[in-house]
Amino acid sequence: MGTQSTKTRGKKNSSGMSDEKLKMAMLLFVSAVLLHGDKATYGIPKFLFGLIDDVDTFMQFSWGTYSYNHLLKQLDWAMKSKAKELHKMNENETTHTLMQASCFLYR
Numbered sequence: 001m002g003t004q005s006t007k008t009r010g011k012k013n014s015s016g017m018s019d020e021k022l023k024m025a026m027l028l029f030v031s032a033v034l035l036h037g038d039k040a041t042y043g044i045p046k047f048l049f050g051l052i053d054d055v056d057t058f059m060q061f062s063w064g065t066y067s068y069n070h071l072l073k074q075l076d077w078a079m080k081s082k083a084k085e086l087h088k089m090n091e092n093e094t095t096h097t098l099m100q101a102s103c104f105l106y107r
Contacts, residue, residue: 023052034067 031044052058 019055023055026055026058027052030063034063035070 027044027048030048035045051061
């Protein structure tokens, strides 16, 4: 993509699609299907643009391991986010209960 000469840039592959279009389709698939699912707002990781320059390397990349690790990071973030939310709710309920008890005791 980045360092190709203009002679090879418009070259067609066996499917009749230009190499650049094929590379963009591959990047889109990896980003949309393997990494982000229905979250269309996320971008494509920068290192994938370097990886796609060599299609053979891109095809042999360990996508299963990469997407699994990506999923674990997303789950970790979601669990921490939910834990903070529950802690905040629990903290508010505890404070409220303690305030009610102190008011009851001082009556």
